[in-house]
Amino acid sequence: MTNVNLDINLHHITRVEGHGNIVVNVKDGKLEKCQWQVPEAPRFFEAMVVGQKWDVIHHITSRICGICSIGHTLASLKATEAAFGIKLTERDLKLRRLAIHAENLQSHILHLGYLVLPDLMGVGSVIPLASSHPAEVKIVVGLHKLANAMSDMVCGRTTHPQRLIPGGFTKVPAKDELKKLRNDLAGAWGDIETVAKLVHTLAGKLPNFTRETEFIALTSKDEYAFYDGDIGSTDTASAPVAKYLEYTNEYIVPHSTAKYAKHARASYMVGALARFNKNYDQLTGKAKAVAAMFGLKPVCHNPYMNSVAQLVEVVHAWEDTLAILDDLAKDPAYDSQKGPVSFAPKASKGAGGVEVPRGILFHEYTYDANGFCTKANCIIPTNQNHANIQLDMEALVPKIMDKPQKEVELALEMLVRAYDPCISCSTHMLNIEFKE
Amino acid sequence: MRTNSKSKAIIGFGNVLMGDEGVGVRAIENLRESKRLGSGLRRNDGINADLLDGGTSGMILLHILEKYEHIIVIDAANFGGRPGEVRMFDMQTITLTPDTAQVSLHGASLAGVIELAKKLSVKLPKITIIAVQPETIAPGMSLSNVCQSAIADIIKKCRRAIL
Numbered sequence: 001m002t003n004v005n006l007d008i009n010l011h012h013i014t015r016v017e018g019h020g021n022i023v024v025n026v027k028d029g030k031l032e033k034c035q036w037q038v039p040e041a042p043r044f045f046e047a048m049v050v051g052q053k054w055d056v057i058h059h060i061t062s063r064i065c066g067i068c069s070i071g072h073t074l075a076s077l078k079a080t081e082a083a084f085g086i087k088l089t090e091r092d093l094k095l096r097r098l099a100i101h102a103e104n105l106q107s108h109i110l111h112l113g114y115l116v117l118p119d120l121m122g123v124g125s126v127i128p129l130a131s132s133h134p135a136e137v138k139i140v141v142g143l144h145k146l147a148n149a150m151s152d153m154v155c156g157r158t159t160h161p162q163r164l165i166p167g168g169f170t171k172v173p174a175k176d177e178l179k180k181l182r183n184d185l186a187g188a189w190g191d192i193e194t195v196a197k198l199v200h201t202l203a204g205k206l207p208n209f210t211r212e213t214e215f216i217a218l219t220s221k222d223e224y225a226f227y228d229g230d231i232g233s234t235d236t237a238s239a240p241v242a243k244y245l246e247y248t249n250e251y252i253v254p255h256s257t258a259k260y261a262k263h264a265r266a267s268y269m270v271g272a273l274a275r276f277n278k279n280y281d282q283l284t285g286k287a288k289a290v291a292a293m294f295g296l297k298p299v300c301h302n303p304y305m306n307s308v309a310q311l312v313e314v315v316h317a318w319e320d321t322l323a324i325l326d327d328l329a330k331d332p333a334y335d336s337q338k339g340p341v342s343f344a345p346k347a348s349k350g351a352g353g354v355e356v357p358r359g360i361l362f363h364e365y366t367y368d369a370n371g372f373c374t375k376a377n378c379i380i381p382t383n384q385n386h387a388n389i390q391l392d393m394e395a396l397v398p399k400i401m402d403k404p405q406k407e408v409e410l411a412l413e414m415l416v417r418a419y420d421p422c423i424s425c426s427t428h429m430l431n432i433e434f435k436e
Numbered sequence: 437m438r439t440n441s442k443s444k445a446i447i448g449f450g451n452v453l454m455g456d457e458g459v460g461v462r463a464i465e466n467l468r469e470s471k472r473l474g475s476g477l478r479r480n481d482g483i484n485a486d487l488l489d490g491g492t493s494g495m496i497l498l499h500i501l502e503k504y505e506h507i508i509v510i511d512a513a514n515f516g517g518r519p520g521e522v523r524m525f526d527m528q529t530i531t532l533t534p535d536t537a538q539v540s541l542h543g544a545s546l547a548g549v550i551e552l553a554k555k556l557s558v559k560l561p562k563i564t565i566i567a568v569q570p571e572t573i574a575p576g577m578s579l580s581n582v583c584q585s586a587i588a589d590i591i592k593k594c595r596r597a598i599l
Contacts, residue, residue: 047575060453063452127548127551141498145499148496
């Protein structure tokens with residue numbers, strides 16, 4: 001491979017949220033430069049919530065991201081609730097779990113259907129896929145719409161939730177609404193199976209690449225953790241969410257304005273594959289069956305399988321949602337709770353962690369005696385994955401550098417897309433030109 | 437987001453944490469407040485429009501296209517105007533060139549959503565775009581003075597669009 005030369009400079013990787021660049025230089029078979037560059041705007045969320053009162057902070061943080069708005073709301077609420085010592089009712093904890101399932105369903109279906117399938121089918125985007133496979137794309141759109149309807153019912157909106165507040169909800173779905181949701185979801189199993197089978201027929205196109213790493217995810221003895229739990233690692237013992245800084249250990253690298261993170265090794269991975277690897281035993285039966293169909297077993301160190309782990313989680317979220325809805329239907333006291341639990345703000349500090357589609361998300365706030373935020377911290381999953389992407393690229397390029405440059409580029413782009421990074425949801429302004 | 441089978445909807449997109457980028461959402465907030473105060477787009481004015489806050493989730497649009505006969509989209513847009521300038525376009529008269537979100541479809545890529553809808557044979561409603569040329573897109577929860585002043589013009593154009 002001594003005469004291998006590559007000059008890869010991929011700016012603004014397509015089908016990821018925000019801007020990320022891949023720069024690779026190979027000269028005479030020697031890897032001279034390999035960088036995952038993330039020109040992310042400086043973080044400003046923390047500064048925006050400082051000085052704000054406890055009752056508006058979750059509304060502000062819900063605007064950080066259009067995909068993870070429920071997750072940012074829940075992490076924010078949990079931080080505030082931890083600070084003020086608020087304990088939710090069993091009913092509201094179940095509804096919160098429905099909210100996080102709705103978001104994971106929304107995002108995973110969107111990522112798999114609109115962003116991963118085009119890679120596996122060798123087309124540039126979902127647009128040509130809609131021409132070649134309209135029936136399958138319509139199924140994806142239908143499932144996405146159903147997940148949006150679920151979010152709408154529980155959170156009051158498909159995105160940027162309104163009903164979730166510290167201590168509970170302003171309004172909860174009526175029991176007959178929950179019944180309708182259950183019927184709609186139960187009727188969607190055939191569509192989920194169709195998507196699973198479609199991905200399975202194409203899974204051979206996922207690169208077979210492994211690099212051992214650490215996986216970090218919420219973990220709980222009670223459930224496959226999305227909403228609550230301790231911070232778990234495949235390398236070390238677990239710890240309460242309040243100790244998140246001992247896990248994230250953020251640091252700065254010269255080629256990226258986004259911070260990197262590391263824990264027991266040089267990098268770690270968060271997201272669906274991390275959750276799968278850490279909490280496999282608690283998946284539902286159908287989710288385990290789908291994992292088995294793909295031969296996916298813990299601990300899997302192939303990052304490209306994150307997309308398959310997302311599919312497994314779609315099935316888990318679907319099945320667990322049905323179980324939660326059945327529990328709520330049987331609850332005779334469902335309608336007796338008339339609002340959020342009461343509490344009093346106090347000078348305090350609290351951290352909240354939830355599993356959003358891309359991995360573990362932390363918010364932490366310090367409040368003064370009047371309930372105004374004096375300090376805030378927010379660590380998003382994508383930033384926790386950057387170092388792992390970088391080290392994956394460094395390990396992958398020498399293995400594939402003798403392939404045609406286009407193939408190397410696609411493998412690297414697919415690697416980044418497998419992490420489903422959300423680099424920046426900050427802006428989306430339209431560009432308009434007038435027709436001549 | 438609450439939607440129903442009403443024939444017309446006004447939907448504002450944008451990130452309210454990024455200054456003028458959130459002008460579409462701010463306009464919806466203003467329209468809702470007008471409605472609450474009884475001075476705006478009330479149904480008993482004979483104007484049948486749902487007011488929707490699309491935030492930064494553009495794919496929502498795909499799911500509501502078939503629900504309405506006419507959708508008015510309010511958004512910050514770069515059309516070469518002066519900051520705070522408001523222009524109203526019929527979708528058929530303009531070309532949406534690639535923007536930052538168009539590459540992903542996670543965000544509000546209007547052109548991408550319309551293209552996808554066409555491929556899936558979704559019946560498209562009439563789409564009117566009310567575009568606002570931003571002055572400042574940077575972290576901050578307030579609109580610039582020029583975009584704040586533009587809200588009245590946006591509302592005026594909404595009235596004209598749905599009448």
